Amino acid sequence: MSTASQLTLNNGVTIPPIGFGVFQTPPDETRDAVQAALSTGYRLIDTAAAYGNEREVGEAITTSGVDRSDVFIETKIWISDYGYEQTLHGFIKSARKLGVDQIDLLILHQALPAQFDKTLDAYRALEKLLADGKVRAIGVSNFMVEHLTRLLDTAAVVPAVNQFEVHPYFQQREVEAFGAQHGILSQAWSPIGGVTFYRDGEHTSTLQDPVIGDIATAHGKTPAQVMLRWHLQQGRSAIPKSTKPARIAENFGVFDFELTGEQLAAIDALDTGKRGGPEPEAITLESFGREIPEA
Numbered sequence: 001m002s003t004a005s006q007l008t009l010n011n012g013v014t015i016p017p018i019g020f021g022v023f024q025t026p027p028d029e030t031r032d033a034v035q036a037a038l039s040t041g042y043r044l045i046d047t048a049a050a051y052g053n054e055r056e057v058g059e060a061i062t063t064s065g066v067d068r069s070d071v072f073i074e075t076k077i078w079i080s081d082y083g084y085e086q087t088l089h090g091f092i093k094s095a096r097k098l099g100v101d102q103i104d105l106l107i108l109h110q111a112l113p114a115q116f117d118k119t120l121d122a123y124r125a126l127e128k129l130l131a132d133g134k135v136r137a138i139g140v141s142n143f144m145v146e147h148l149t150r151l152l153d154t155a156a157v158v159p160a161v162n163q164f165e166v167h168p169y170f171q172q173r174e175v176e177a178f179g180a181q182h183g184i185l186s187q188a189w190s191p192i193g194g195v196t197f198y199r200d201g202e203h204t205s206t207l208q209d210p211v212i213g214d215i216a217t218a219h220g221k222t223p224a225q226v227m228l229r230w231h232l233q234q235g236r237s238a239i240p241k242s243t244k245p246a247r248i249a250e251n252f253g254v255f256d257f258e259l260t261g262e263q264l265a266a267i268d269a270l271d272t273g274k275r276g277g278p279e280p281e282a283i284t285l286e287s288f289g290r291e292i293p294e295a
Helices: 027-040 054-063 084-098 113-131 145-154 173-182 209-218 223-231 245-252 261-269
Strands: 044-046 072-077 105-110 133-140 161-165 185-189 237-239
Touching: 027 044, 027 054, 027 145, 027 245, 054 072, 054 261, 072 084, 072 173, 084 113, 084 185, 105 113, 105 161, 113 145, 133 145, 133 261, 145 173, 161 173, 173 185, 209 261, 223 237, 223 245, 223 261
Parallel strands: 044 072, 072 105, 105 133, 133 161, 161 185, 185 237
Antiparallel strands: none
């Protein structure tokens, strides 16, 4: 198994299981990183309006020599652009920066729990963009079960994807199970637990976990590769990120080995229940709102 088999979304669109992420990648480093990823073999690039590097992602894809139709572009609408008309305009800003007419997957970056009507209006705009063929699939990010439940009460289109924090130390199984029940693909950000590396306190980073280390040794692979393989075998899409070409390549070398049931269970047992990213309920326009510039 040397190549990536595609995952099929609930509307029949296919998506590569391993994507390349550019969260916190400075714009001036983004172009080289995305070009390195594309030359390695990645075909899913994940960015967001709030990352401030959509333009460089688009430039890298355009100059990569890889056909646009072979690259799956995923980006996110930021909370400051929620609301029906605002989100339609948010699409225009992102598409222009990316240099494309159609975005493969457009998702809402966060729920706005205290102003959920704005979240619903934003999602209605995604449904309109999907109906008009401006996007090929729509979804959400960082939505918990209660947010998904409220969304599904009114949505005409079930989200194709929910991208949220998943790694061995924080597995959010209830969110994943709810998604699976409704045909929503779980996509992991921080899939190798990067969000845990700098955390103070009671445990080391996932990369130094002895359980993961032992499994890596048994397969002649790295801890990062073992964690990404764990995601793949459990049916998730995963979005690792790096700016180093060697690490970018390492993270893609996960299609030529298989974890045993025992090894998967051992990784499952590492869940600490501790979130690394912001609490979804704490997301407000007052705290997190920022203007997304025009293209």
